[in-house]
Amino acid sequence: QQKCLEQQTEMRVQLLQDLQDFFRKKSEIEMEYSRNLEKLAERFMAKTRSTKDHQQYKKDQNLLSPVNCWYLLLNQVRRESKDHATLSEIYLNNVIMRFMQISEDSTRMFKKSKEISFQLHEDLMKVLNELYTVMKTYHMYHAESISAESKLKEAEKQEEKQIGRSGDPVFHIRLEERHQRRSSVKKIEKMKEKRQAKYSENKLKSIKARNEYLLTLEATNASVFKYYIHDLSDLIDCCDLGYHASLNRALRTYLSAEYNLETSRHEGLDIIENAVDCLEPRSDKQRFMEMYPTAFCPPMKFEFQSHMGDEVCQVSAQQPVQAELMLRYQQLQSRLATLKIENEEVKKTTEATLQTIQDMVTIEDYDVSECFQHSRSTESVKSTVSETYLSKPSIAKRRANQQETEQFYFMKFREYLEGSNLITKLQAKHDLLQRTLGEGHRAEYMTTRPPNLPPKPQKHRKPRPRSQYSAKLFNGDLESFIKVLAPATPVVDLNTSCYNGHCLTKAEADHYV
Amino acid sequence: QQKCLEQQTEMRVQLLQDLQDFFRKKSEIEMEYSRNLEKLAERFMAKTRSTKDHQQYKKDQNLLSPVNCWYLLLNQVRRESKDHATLSEIYLNNVIMRFMQISEDSTRMFKKSKEISFQLHEDLMKVLNELYTVMKTYHMYHAESISAESKLKEAEKQEEKQIGRSGDPVFHIRLEERHQRRSSVKKIEKMKEKRQAKYSENKLKSIKARNEYLLTLEATNASVFKYYIHDLSDLIDCCDLGYHASLNRALRTYLSAEYNLETSRHEGLDIIENAVDCLEPRSDKQRFMEMYPTAFCPPMKFEFQSHMGDEVCQVSAQQPVQAELMLRYQQLQSRLATLKIENEEVKKTTEATLQTIQDMVTIEDYDVSECFQHSRSTESVKSTVSETYLSKPSIAKRRANQQETEQFYFMKFREYLEGSNLITKLQAKHDLLQRTLGEGHRAEYMTTRPPNLPPKPQKHRKPRPRSQYSAKLFNGDLESFIKVLAPATPVVDLNTSCYNGHCLTKAEADHYV
Structure with a gap:
């Protein structure tokens, strides 16, 4: 039993050691992941920080909707980075510490239980030794009682023989012989009495010893049963004291961290989803035109230019x-x-x-949930991914x-x-x-x-x-308008030459009904 | 305008390039993370695979509850590993491809819009050139009309002068002179008529030219306004064609992947939480005792051993x-x-x-949600972690x-x-x-x-x-029971010597009332 408990404690300590190693390593992985995400975000943040968009972003938050999504995407990566760093730190400073303490506690509990177990064993051994002793005593006294009984019986037999001889019909015995015989009878009687006393004494001793043996047997059986039915169970409870509860708390700390990471991640994704919902060409077009007011504002209309007093x-x-x-x-x-x-x-x-x-x-072709199905056969997940949606043909x-x-x-x-x-x-x-x-x-x-x-x-x-x-562009002045409009296009030369030379092709003239 | 649209398209292509780079890098990060998690799970899986627990796990799933948690923890890491690998693959094979296509589409749309824009410009230039032409024509005809008018006036003046001279009170003029004067009047009249005709012709031409100018002016203003109010907007729409919708789908693919990862992770965590809820010392104690049936099964009770026919x-x-x-x-x-x-x-x-x-x-001290608060000042997250719960004193x-x-x-x-x-x-x-x-x-x-x-x-x-x-242990045989019970404890020697020598101390005897 002691060995079993020891083995159990060893298994526990080993499990807790594994858990510590596991979380230490996972903490490293999370930290590395966090650092990589941070680097990724930083790289693109730095790139955009200097651009005009970003300045505008800082200024009035009035961004083109795709750019807004892009910034939120970077924000999300930073958020994930921070959360995984937090996770890593919680593993290291909280979860692992808890497992260490549980391991410590388990060992200590086991030691204390072992002390108690020794004591119980010792007590039980005493009880068993006592039983052995009283049994031996009973056997001894009983043997003595039997021997005394047989000796008594022998004496009684001798006495009977002597009495039978003295009651012999042969009268012609010598006086001396008679005298001798009488003393012999007396001697036998005396011996018989002595043996009788001895037998009674031994018989009593034997009864007492047997009673003691029976009582001790009863007590021993009760003790042994108590030990097996109650004490062993109590001992295991002592070993367990706080183990499950503390393990529960340690794992719940882990779960709390993971769930919170998830919640935070989800919040971030919701923000992005919201921004994606707001991907809207119309408002972007307006923003775009406001960004270049001179280019998109209609000019003044051309006024009639009368000729010399007309x-x-x-x-x-x-x-x-x-x-x-x-x-x-x-x-x-x-x-x-x-x-x-x-x-x-x-x-x-x-x-x-x-x-x-x-x-x-x-077309709503963006649901990838089937890629995340965890089938019972955990091996063949990868293959399914490439088969979905994006089949090349x-x-x-x-x-x-x-x-x-x-x-x-x-x-x-x-x-x-x-x-x-x-x-x-x-x-x-x-x-x-x-x-x-x-x-x-x-x-x-x-x-x-x-x-x-x-x-x-x-x-x-x-x-x-x-x-x-x-803005009142060009104030409706035709020539300056042509000059501004023309340079942006290769049509310029053609047109310039056109209105210099007044040459309109027939096809072109068709338009001028 | 063309420049603005070109700049916008360039910005878009740049943004889409950034998005591709971003997801390519993130895909690498996720893959590395996945590989690290896989290694971690594999390391501990391999360690436990050979142990007795695992064999039993495979056999009847009847595990000690902490060991069950441990296996689920490893399963969760494997699940996370797989999910992040899937995420990585979706980034690479789906999301990035989409951005590539959007970039391609944007460029193509811009080219087509540019072609249309050129055409519109060309048309507009033609309209403006026509306006310029008809204005010049009007000015020319009007000038001619003015000149014809002045010439006509001059002729009229000369005629008046001639008529005034012929109506002179001086009668004594030479016949020759008279004849000369008459032919001159005729000539002037002829010229006046010619100039009158010329003037009328030029006047009509001028009116027609002015009408044409006014009509063209009206048409030009209408065209220019149409271009600014409608056509430019349509052109921007052409450039935008599908851009927002495709971007929306690409980002939704990303979101779908992330949300699914989250759901899968959550499911895994729920399984662990369930196992943590089942962390239960009582059933574990029973399993533990069943694992070592010989050690924890109460022995048969000791029977009375009577002595030689007693x-x-x-x-x-x-x-x-x-x-x-x-x-x-x-x-x-x-x-x-x-x-x-x-x-x-x-x-x-x-x-x-x-x-x-x-x-x-x-004590419920495992809530770490405060570590995951994202305050507005995004910088100071790390410091809070170490302050919570686990302050050393x-x-x-x-x-x-x-x-x-x-x-x-x-x-x-x-x-x-x-x-x-x-x-x-x-x-x-x-x-x-x-x-x-x-x-x-x-x-x-x-x-x-x-x-x-x-x-x-x-x-x-x-x-x-x-x-x-x-099992019927020892069949209630005292001596063999002592032998089995004793070896596990250091009390052995003491006790063995005890029941060999029947020596019980007084203190020990106290227990045997």
């Missing part, structure tokens, strides 16, 4: 040109009607194609399909833009003519009121929020 | 010893009463002390206190054991005597029925589940 600044619909203008107006009207119908078709196709692309790029096919759709979209979109640009121009002329011809009888000339802006072509789109930087 | 095997309460037994019985009775009261006191103290220790070892004090209590407990427990052992022995004798004296009148001697087992001392404890290995 005071007429409206379309003149006097007699000689009126008919021509009327004809032109009618032509514009019918042309516009056709164009609009055509372009509406193109627009519908464009929008449908765009929707197809949107559906393609928003399917991806290639999907991408080819997507690009084809894109190609078609851009073609249609271009067609639509060309159409709508033409419509815009013609519509503007049409509207101006309509106003002019309608006003023909009232307003002759000499009115200096500028022409109204033509109504914008109707398009089903949400209104773009107007830039707050409504 | 047929009496019960306590004899015949006349010569009856009074003595009676006296002894009464002595036992009063002694037991005193002892029981005394021992009950000791027992209460022992139990109270044990409760104190239990309270000490089950408080720990030392607690441990000292605990050990003192332990000391006291063991002292009291020993006292209690001694007392209860004595009580057990005396109680057994007392009960046997009671039975004997009570039966005195009926059972004289010659009855071979064995004495009843004394009733067990009453103790308030749950019954220990009996071992199923109820």
